[in-house]
Structures are given as structure tokens and as C-alpha cells.
Amino acid sequence: MNAFVEGVRDILPAELRRRRAIYKRIRKVFENADFREVITPTLESLELYTGIEGVIDKSEMFKVVDENGQILVLRPDVTMPIARLAATRFQDTPRPLKFSYLTTAYQSKNSQSLSLKEKTQAGVEMIGSDKLFADIEMIALLIKTMQAVHIENPLIDIGHADLINEIFCEMELKAEDKEQLLSLLSAKNKVEIKRYLQSIEIDEESKEILLELSTLFGSPDEVIPTLKSLPLSSEAHQEVLKLEKLFNKLEELDLLENITFDPMLISRHGYYTGIIFKGYAGSHNALLAIGGRYDNLTEKFGQGEPAVGFALEIENILEYLNKTHYDFEAQNERIIINYNNEDNFSTAYQLAEKLRAKDYIVEIFEKNKKNEYIEFQGIDFQLSFTEDEIKIKSTKTNKEVLINRKNIDKQLDSIMLEKFEEVR
Amino acid sequence: MDNICIAMAKGRLAKQAVKLFREAGIDLPEDMLDSRKLIFSLPEENLEIILVKPADVPIYVEYGTADVGIVGKDTLLEENRDLYEVLDLKFGKCRFALAGLPDRKESLLQRKVATKYPDFTRRLFKKKGEPVEIIKLNGSIELAPLTGLADTILDIVQTGRTLDENGLVVYENIRKLSARLVVNKVSMKINQSEITKIIDALEKVIEGG
Numbered sequence: 001m002n003a004f005v006e007g008v009r010d011i012l013p014a015e016l017r018r019r020r021a022i023y024k025r026i027r028k029v030f031e032n033a034d035f036r037e038v039i040t041p042t043l044e045s046l047e048l049y050t051g052i053e054g055v056i057d058k059s060e061m062f063k064v065v066d067e068n069g070q071i072l073v074l075r076p077d078v079t080m081p082i083a084r085l086a087a088t089r090f091q092d093t094p095r096p097l098k099f100s101y102l103t104t105a106y107q108s109k110n111s112q113s114l115s116l117k118e119k120t121q122a123g124v125e126m127i128g129s130d131k132l133f134a135d136i137e138m139i140a141l142l143i144k145t146m147q148a149v150h151i152e153n154p155l156i157d158i159g160h161a162d163l164i165n166e167i168f169c170e171m172e173l174k175a176e177d178k179e180q181l182l183s184l185l186s187a188k189n190k191v192e193i194k195r196y197l198q199s200i201e202i203d204e205e206s207k208e209i210l211l212e213l214s215t216l217f218g219s220p221d222e223v224i225p226t227l228k229s230l231p232l233s234s235e236a237h238q239e240v241l242k243l244e245k246l247f248n249k250l251e252e253l254d255l256l257e258n259i260t261f262d263p264m265l266i267s268r269h270g271y272y273t274g275i276i277f278k279g280y281a282g283s284h285n286a287l288l289a290i291g292g293r294y295d296n297l298t299e300k301f302g303q304g305e306p307a308v309g310f311a312l313e314i315e316n317i318l319e320y321l322n323k324t325h326y327d328f329e330a331q332n333e334r335i336i337i338n339y340n341n342e343d344n345f346s347t348a349y350q351l352a353e354k355l356r357a358k359d360y361i362v363e364i365f366e367k368n369k370k371n372e373y374i375e376f377q378g379i380d381f382q383l384s385f386t387e388d389e390i391k392i393k394s395t396k397t398n399k400e401v402l403i404n405r406k407n408i409d410k411q412l413d414s415i416m417l418e419k420f421e422e423v424r
Numbered sequence: 425m426d427n428i429c430i431a432m433a434k435g436r437l438a439k440q441a442v443k444l445f446r447e448a449g450i451d452l453p454e455d456m457l458d459s460r461k462l463i464f465s466l467p468e469e470n471l472e473i474i475l476v477k478p479a480d481v482p483i484y485v486e487y488g489t490a491d492v493g494i495v496g497k498d499t500l501l502e503e504n505r506d507l508y509e510v511l512d513l514k515f516g517k518c519r520f521a522l523a524g525l526p527d528r529k530e531s532l533l534q535r536k537v538a539t540k541y542p543d544f545t546r547r548l549f550k551k552k553g554e555p556v557e558i559i560k561l562n563g564s565i566e567l568a569p570l571t572g573l574a575d576t577i578l579d580i581v582q583t584g585r586t587l588d589e590n591g592l593v594v595y596e597n598i599r600k601l602s603a604r605l606v607v608n609k610v611s612m613k614i615n616q617s618e619i620t621k622i623i624d625a626l627e628k629v630i631e632g633g
Contacts, residue, residue, distance in 0.1 A: 157613050188508040188612065191604065218616050260613050285488020285610040 007108075007117030018318065019120075021328035023102055025148040026122045026312065033141055035100035035124040040081035042104075046071040048080055051300065060109045062117075074106035078121055079294065079309060086127040087301030095128025095305070116315055123291075123311030127298065130306035132242060135275045135293065136249045142279055142289055142310050143258050149317060150326045153282030154258050158220075159265025160243055160275050161292075166236035167213075167263075171206045181210060185264040190214045205231045217262035220247040227263060246275075277310070284323065286316045333380040333420075334361045338368055340384065347385070358417065381420060392419050399423040427470050428611075428618050431490035433478035433499070437603050440515040441494045448625040470618065482507060482606065491611035492619060497601040498580050502541040508612050510623055511605035514630050518582040520544075520598035524569045525591065528576070538568035539578040548578070548598065566590045 011019065027037065043064065049056055062074040075081060078101050086097050102122040124141065126134055139156055146154035168178050177200050184193045193214045197207050209230050216223055224247065227240045243261070250256050265276055272292035279289030291310020298305050335355060339348035345364075352362040363377075374382070374395055382393045390403045401419045432438040438457055445452045452473065456464055464473040476484055481495035482505040493507075496516050500509065520541075535556045539545045542560040549556045559574050566586055568574040580601060581587060581594065605626065607619055 155614060188510055188607075190510050191512040192509070215620075217613070260616075262613070280610050280614065282614055285491075285608050285614075287610070 007115060009116070015318070017331070018321070018328055019314070022149045022314065022317065022321075023122070026145055027100075027102065029141070029145045029148045030100040030122075030124055033098075033124075033137075035098045035126075037100045037102065038082065038085065039101065039103060040075065040078065040085065042075055043072045044075050044081055046073050048084060049073060049076060056107070057109075060107050062106045062108055075104075076107045077105055078103060078123060078311065079125060080297070082125045082309075083127070083294075083297045083307065084301050086125075086305075086307075087298045087303040091303060096134070097127040098124070099127075100124045120314035121311045122314060123309055125307060125309035127307040128305050129308070130295065132246060133249075134308050136246055136253075138291060138308050138310060139246075139250065139259075139277055140253055140255060142277070142291060142312075143255055145312065146279060146281070146288065149321070150324070150328075151281045151288065151317065151320065152324070154288075155260060155280045155282055156258055157260045157262055157265060157278045157280065158243075158246075158275065159262050159277070160239060161266070161273055163236065163239040163243065163263055164266065166239050167209065167232060169235065170233040171202070171209075173200070173202065173206070182264075182266070185210070185213055186266045188214065188217075188264075213264055217264070218260055220244075220256065220259060220261040223261045223263065275308070279310075279312070281320050284320045286313075286319065288313055288316050288320065331378075332359050332361050334378055335363070335381045335383060336369060336374070336379050337362060337364045337383040337385075339364060339366055341366070344385070351383070351385075351390075355416070381423070390416070392416070392423055394420075394423040397423060426615075427465070427467070427472045428492060428615060428622070429472045429474060429490045431474050431476050431481045431484040431493040431495075433481050433493075433495045433603075434475045435478070437478065437494060437496060437516050438475060440603070441513070444513060444515070444626060444629060448629045450622070450625060479503065485606050485608050488608045488610060491608050491615060492622065493606045494603060495606060496580075497604055498541065498544075500604060500606065501601075502544045504543065506609065508607040508609055509604050510607055511627060511630070513603040513605055513626070516601075516603035518580045518601050520578065520601060521581040522576055522578055522595040522598065523566075523581070523587050523592045524576045524595060526593045528569075528595070535576055536574040537576045537578055538565055538574035540565060541578060545578045566592060 030037070046061070046063065049061060050058060056076045061076045064072045064074065066072055082099050082101065085099070090097055100123065103120070105119050105121050106117060107119070108117055124138070126138065139158070143154050143156060164182065168182065171178070173181070181193065181196060184196060193210065197210060209232065212226065212230060216226055224240065224244050228237070232240065247256065247259065247261070250259055265278070273295045274293030276292035277290070278287055280286070281288060289310055289312045291308070293306070293308040295306040296304065298307060337348045337352055339345050348364045352364050355362045368382075379395050382395060384391050385405070388405055390405055391400060392403070393400045399422075401422050403415060403419055432441050442452050442454070442457060446454065450469055450471070452466065453464070456473070462475045466472065474484070474490060478495055478499050479502070481490075481493040482500060482503040484490040485493040485507055486505040494513065498518075498520065500507075535554065536559060537545055537549070537556050538559045538561050540561060540563070542558045545556075545558050559568065561568060565577045565579045568577055569592060570590060576595065577592075578598070584594065587594065605623065612619055
């Protein structure tokens with residue numbers, strides 16, 4: 001039998017320990033900003049994810065048929081269930097709603113480098129606020145979260161769907177040409193854009209704008225002035241000014257060095273309607289987070305309202321942290337207690353409990369364990385005892401120390417702790 | 425600042441690429457392709473060059489192992505990876521064409537197409553709305569119609585001489601091809617100034633020539 005399933009994997013203790021440390025830090029940042037964690041079901045109805053253009057391709061979802069023949073999907077994304085939650089069970093609660101999550105999502109195809117079908121995502125959603133300042137707060141929160149898990153130089157690439165729409169809105173282009181140009185612009189395909197612009201009828205001004213846009217991205221300080229100098233429509237110009245304000249506020253927060261601006265940034269998730277942002281770590285080529293505004297999504301559930309959020313790709317972050325070798329949390333020390341014969345088991349157990357209460361990790365065995373075991377488990381100290389004495393031996397230094405058990409039974413634990421220091 | 429890593433397609437394209445870089449004032453050793461080394465470190469230029477199989481260039485660049493790649497449009501169309509394609513290098517010019525024996529009759533069954541580019545071929549015929557059987561070959565595609573393995577081939581054609589000498593004719597020219605400069609999407613943002621410098625230097629030579 002071959003029980004191996006492609007695209008999923010076991011998470012083993014060493015990795016899980018690191019994950020827990022990361023989860024803890026992420027949750028703390030989310031909770032301190034009062035985004036309250038929710039868990040939505042693993043199974044959702046297929047209908048939740050269909051009907052909205054470009055959300056997630058149907059073919060990329062895992063389907064399950066329930067006993068009534070209804071088609072369910074393994075949650076391919078967490079934003080949609082939270083939008084559902086907001087529009088249904090939280091319909092009448094005051095806004096904004098602020099939720100966070102840390103859970104798995106399932107997709108059968110994955111454009112990311114890690115071809116996992118089961119991915120862990122941590123994210124926040126703010127529903128019911130259309131303010132520019134909600135966008136700013138989200139971007140700042142994303143940077144803070146990335147820093148909290150020791151991503152040095154987080155880099156947030158920002159784009160805006162309204163800006164793209166307004167730029168294209170005024171141009172007299174056929175719908176198919178617009179679509180083609182947009183996809184070429186987002187691909188930074190200068191070669192094909194030039195060629196395409198020569199092949200269609202287009203006025204000089206639009207041509208100039210589109211050619212300029214094909215290479216226009218980078219620091220907001222440089223991109224915004226160039227955008228302002230282009231012959232854009234007044235609506236598009238308004239969008240530029242809004243973005244300028246956003247960048248100015250981020251500058252006031254000392255975050256501008258973490259920001260790049262790509263006016264032609266578009267997302268695979270079709271539901272983003274306003275600002276879009278993607279998070280990277282300097283010098284590491286993987287998408288670590290994605291977010292944006294999705295003002296039309298909750299409409300699907302009967303109550304349209306503005307919303308903004310982001311999600312961190314935990315596996316991509318772990319991959320990055322593997323490269324940087326950042327050591328998260330010092331581990332508690334490990335001890336083995338040998339009790340040598342059955343009569344001493346209870347004493348050993350009580351001793352273990354005392355040490356466990358001090359956050360030591362303690363195992364008890366009758367016989368000495370072999371060195372392979374001690375190495376594999378990463379044991380720091382071995383304890384054995386007789387009626388009169390306790391022997392502490394450091395597995396690292398091989399130093400030993402004896403403690404007299406008489407007279408000290410009551411303070412045994414504190415004395416033992418001192419003795420650990422002696423042999424360390 | 426890490427070095428920028430450039431993946432080049434081994435063979436003819438790499439030769440022309442080295443020439444182009446040198447003309448653009450980027451000092452690659454002239455004889456770098458004479459050795460069997462696959463990786464070259466050029467600390468003065470902050471560059472690292474790796475030589476890989478053409479079909480692997482888009483993979484190295486998509487995964488970000490290489491920041492920049494030089495590869496034929498034929499490979500890009502086949503691999504269909506998520507990359508920025510920023511520059512037409514205007515060498516390695518050729519075209520995709522459908523070809524076969526001059527007297528091909530409409531087959532009663534579906535057309536059999538032999539190619540090194542099965543994915544591109546599948547998309548092409550899907551667009552045409554014609555069901556075909558695609559046979560993936562790894563070389564000497566021209567043999568397929570001659571031996572009866574397939575009745576049509578999709579291949580790159582440069583001068584048409586190989587087809588000619590094997591008695592094959594072009595049925596249809598599909599599209600023009602040439603070498604391209606591709607960039608990893610994240611690297612483009614992170615290493616913008618370094619990569620823009622390379623693009624600008626190369627573009628100047630290309631537009632000038």
C-alpha cells in the first residue's frame with residue numbers, strides 16, 4: 001500500500017515548535033490591535049465560492065460530496081467564510097467588525113513556489129470601514145506582524161484597483177484590447193506592450209501613459225511625481241492624490257522605507273476592489289503575505305459593505321526563517337530520572353513533578369537510557385538517586401554533583417536547581 | 425546587497441548573450457563558455473551567471489534561484505511561467521511553424537502532431553478548436569512525418585533549410601520568436617535599481633544596433 005499523498009505533509013515536533021513560536025507572536029500582534037480570532041469550518045458549500053467573478057477557480061478547489069449529494073469544498077480561502085460570517089451572524093452588530101484567523105486552506109493548484117495543497121494562513125479582516133485610514137492601519141499592522149516573526153526588512157508592494165480602472169476608463173479602447181493591455185502591463189512586458197500599441201488604433205496621449213506605466217514602479221517618492229505628470233483623467237488624478245496621502249501617512253509612521261508602489265499591481269484574487277498589497281522579505285523571492293480591500297464581497301450575502309484584510313502565508317514564512325536561522329524561543333531543559341528498581345518509582349515520579357512545576361521537561365525510566373536516545377531527545381541532565389543521595393549529571397559537560405537527601409527534602413527542588421547550575 | 429544571478433540557456437543563446445552583455449559594458453569573461461563550468465561569480469559586476477538547459481531557465485527564474493534569465497520565447501511559451509518578460513533581445517530569431525509532407529491528406533481520424541512543445545501545441549489547437557493527438561519528442565522532429573509517426577510537426581524554423589532537405593513544407597507560420605530577458609517578479613521589486621541598470625544597458629545596445 002502506498003499511503004503517500006502529494007502536496008500534504010506531516011509536521012514534526014521540531015517544526016511544530018517553531019510554528020507555535022510564530023503563531024504566538026502573530027496572535028499577540030493581532031490581539032493587541034483587537035482583531036478577535038475566529039475559526040470557520042473546514043467544509044464550506046461550493047456555492048459560497050462560486051458566482052463571484054475571479055475569486056478562486058472552481059477546478060482548484062477540493063470537492064467533497066456529502067450524504068445528501070450536496071457538493072462541499074475544503075475551504076480554499078478564509079476571507080470568504082469571514083465575509084459570510086459578517087453578513088449573516090454579525091449582521092446587526094456595530095461596525096467595524098475585526099476578526100483574525102490562523103488556520104489551513106486547501107487548493108489543488110498553487111502558483112507559489114511551495115506546491116503544498118494544504119497551506120496555513122494567518123490573517124485579519126476589518127469589515128465595515130471604507131476609510132483610507134483603515135487601509136493605512138492594515139499596512140502598518142502587516143509590517144508589524146512581519147517584524148514580530150523576525151522578517152527583517154519587510155517590503156510591502158502596493159497597488160490600487162481603482163487607479164487602474166480610472167486610467168483605463170477614459171481611454172477609447174476595445175474591451176479586449178483593454179484586457180490584453182492590462183495583462184501585459186501587470187506582467188511588465190514592455191516588449192509586447194510596445195508591439196501591441198503599434199498594432200491598435202490609439203491616441204498619442206494614451207499611448208504615452210501606457211508606455212510610461214510599463215516601467216513605472218518602485219519607491220512612492222519617485223512613482224507618484226511621475227504619475228502626477230502624466231496626462232491622466234481627473235478621476236485617475238484623484239486616485240493618485242489619495243495614494244499620495246496614504247504614502248505620506250506611512251512616511252509619518254516611519255514605514256515608507258518598507259513600501260514600494262506598483263500602479264499596475266493586480267492580484268490573482270479577483271475580489272480586491274481598492275488597495276492591494278503584497279508582502280515580501282528583502283532578498284527573499286517569495287510572497288509572504290497578500291492583502292487588500294474587497295468592498296463587493298459581502299454583497300454576495302445580501303449585505304454589501306466595505307472591507308479590508310490581509311493573510312500571511314505561514315509556510316513561505318517558515319521557509320524564509322529557515323534561511324535566516326533565527327532561533328525563536330530557548331527551549332526548556334530536559335531531564336531523565338532513573339529509578340533503578342520498582343520500589344523507587346513513586347519517589348522518581350514525585351521528583352519529576354517537582355521539576356515539571358519549574359518548567360523542566362522530565363521523563364522517568366527504570367534503567368539508564370542509551371546514548372543514542374539521550375542524543376536524539378536532546379537530554380540535558382540525568383538524575384539518579386539512592387536513599388541518601390541524588391546524583392545530577394550533565395550530559396553536555398559530563399560533570400556530576402551529589403546532593404544529600406537528608407535534611408533537605410523540603411527544599412529539595414530549590415537546592416536541585418542550584419546544583420544544575422553547578423554542573424552546567 | 426546580494427549578487428544578481430542571471431540564468432542563461434546553454435548553447436547558441438548564451439554565446440550571443442555574452443556578446444550582448446560585453447557590448448553593453450558588462451564585463452563577462454569572453455571565454456566563459458569554453459570551459460565546462462556551470463556557475464560563474466563576477467564580484468566586480470555584482471553578478472553571478474549560471475548556465476542551465478533552455479527549458480530550465482524559466483523554472484530557475486520563477487523560483488527566484490536566478491533573478492534574471494535569458495531564454496527563447498519558444499521556451500517561455502511552452503513553460504508558461506509566472507515571470508516578467510521585459511526585453512526582446514532580438515537575437516535567436518526564428519518562428520514557430522506547423523510543417524509536414526507536401527501531400528498531406530485530411531485524415532479521417534484526428535491529426536497527429538509531433539513536437540518538442542506539447543503544452544504550447546495543446547493550447548494552440550484548443551484555440552483552433554481542432555482535436556489533435558500530441559506526440560512529445562525530444563529531438564529530430566522532422567523524422568516524425570517521414571517515418572509516419574505523425575502527419576504534422578510543430579517546431580521552430582529558422583531558415584527552413586532542415587525542412588527543405590527533408591522534403592517537408594511549412595503548412596502555417598504560427599508566430600515569430602526571439603530571445604527574451606525575463607525577471608523574477610519579486611526580485612524586480614527588491615533589486616529594482618540593479619536590475620533596471622542591466623535592462624537599460626542592454627536595451628541601449630539593442631536599440632542602437
